[in-house]
Amino acid sequence: MDSERRELRLRDGVRVALPLAPGPVLFGLTFGVLAEASGMGGTAAVVMSATVFAGSAQFAAASVLQDGGTAAAAIVSALLLNARYAGMSVAVASIFPGGRARRLVESQLIVDESWALSGRSGRFQWPILVGAGALLYALWVASTLVGTIAGGLLGDPNELGLDAAFAALFLGLALPYLKQRRAVQAAALAAVVTLVLIPVAPAGAPLVMAAIACLLGLRR
Amino acid sequence: MIVALSSSPTEVWVVVAAVALGTFVFKAAGPVFLGRRELPGRTDAVVALIAPVMLTALVVVQTFGGHEEIVVDARVPGVAAAAVALWRGVPIVAAMAIAALVTGLLRLAF
Numbered sequence: 001m002d003s004e005r006r007e008l009r010l011r012d013g014v015r016v017a018l019p020l021a022p023g024p025v026l027f028g029l030t031f032g033v034l035a036e037a038s039g040m041g042g043t044a045a046v047v048m049s050a051t052v053f054a055g056s057a058q059f060a061a062a063s064v065l066q067d068g069g070t071a072a073a074a075i076v077s078a079l080l081l082n083a084r085y086a087g088m089s090v091a092v093a094s095i096f097p098g099g100r101a102r103r104l105v106e107s108q109l110i111v112d113e114s115w116a117l118s119g120r121s122g123r124f125q126w127p128i129l130v131g132a133g134a135l136l137y138a139l140w141v142a143s144t145l146v147g148t149i150a151g152g153l154l155g156d157p158n159e160l161g162l163d164a165a166f167a168a169l170f171l172g173l174a175l176p177y178l179k180q181r182r183a184v185q186a187a188a189l190a191a192v193v194t195l196v197l198i199p200v201a202p203a204g205a206p207l208v209m210a211a212i213a214c215l216l217g218l219r220r
Numbered sequence: 221m222i223v224a225l226s227s228s229p230t231e232v233w234v235v236v237a238a239v240a241l242g243t244f245v246f247k248a249a250g251p252v253f254l255g256r257r258e259l260p261g262r263t264d265a266v267v268a269l270i271a272p273v274m275l276t277a278l279v280v281v282q283t284f285g286g287h288e289e290i291v292v293d294a295r296v297p298g299v300a301a302a303a304v305a306l307w308r309g310v311p312i313v314a315a316m317a318i319a320a321l322v323t324g325l326l327r328l329a330f
Contacts, residue, residue, distance in 0.1 A: 026311075044233060054243055070231075074235045078239040078243075082242065085247045089248065090249060093255050108244065159328075161321065161324035164320055167278075167282035167302070168302035168319035169316050171275075171306060172316075174272055174276050183269060187272045190273040190276045194276075195280055198289070202288065206280075206285075207274070210274070210277035213273045218262050218266060
């Protein structure tokens with residue numbers, strides 16, 4: 001019924017993002033629970049979800065802090081994970097209408113899912129990116145809040161195996177990337193670098209140093 | 221084993237603020253600061269490896285990391301069980317519960 005020329009609206013972005021809703025809701029809940037249980041604090045967790053809006057980086061920062069790493073290590077690890085957004089935002093630069101302030105605000109709705117959905121038709125579409133991003137943002141912040149409340153009810157985080165749950169989370173997030181040979185090689189190198197450095201470097205530093213494995217991307 | 225958070229509340233807020241600011245700049249890079257342009261040379265190939273590399277390093281730290289030593293404890297069977305579950309297609313949240321359960325029970329038992 002829809003002609004191809006029908007103009008897309010924000011609500012179309014909301015609609016295409018709805019099937020993905022369980023993802024951010026579950027991860028938001030999880031982030032809230034882990035952040036609260038690991039001692040980061042509920043308020044900081046909710047503020048972080050509202051201002052960072054990027055799952056794996058938030059988990060990385062919480063994990064480094066829980067592990068006793070320095071603030072600098074937590075910041076560098078999280079920002080390395082989010083550096084991909086620079087490339088992604090350059091790819092969609094031309095679809096944002098309006099003045100600088102408006103583009104500044106709307107660009108914050110770029111997140112893996114909204115970006116991928118908006119480009120499904122072959123060219124990036126602003127209503128999809130912003131509509132989907134707005135829905136995912138609301139779900140992410142709200143579920144983080146609910147998670148922090150649930151997290152406060154849990155007991156000693158390490159007795160519960162929270163550290164192992166963090167490891168399982170990162171493993172699950174890493175697996176989809178490990179389908180190309182180059183990525184597997186880089187991940188293996190990162191694992192070796194991390195293992196070698198754990199006994200000799202302060203907490204957090206092995207993680208930051210492991211990033212040199214990304215330079216394998218320079219090989220042809 | 222890992223001690224509960226050793227960071228001060230101030231450190232937590234410094235991390236939240238710095239990560240927020242940096243991410244803000246990354247996300248605004250195209251639409252506000254740079255416009256649409258080609259990234260130089262092999263940048264894309266390097267950036268594409270950041271996620272698998274950092275996530276793998278996080279797995280290693282959370283599984284074997286101790287106070288400047290490699291520790292093999294109840295986390296290892298927990299993470300191994302989660303790995304098997306993930307490999308069999310179990311959702312991440314369920315795999316996390318498996319890891320926490322196996323590790324937590326082993327800690328209770330020993």
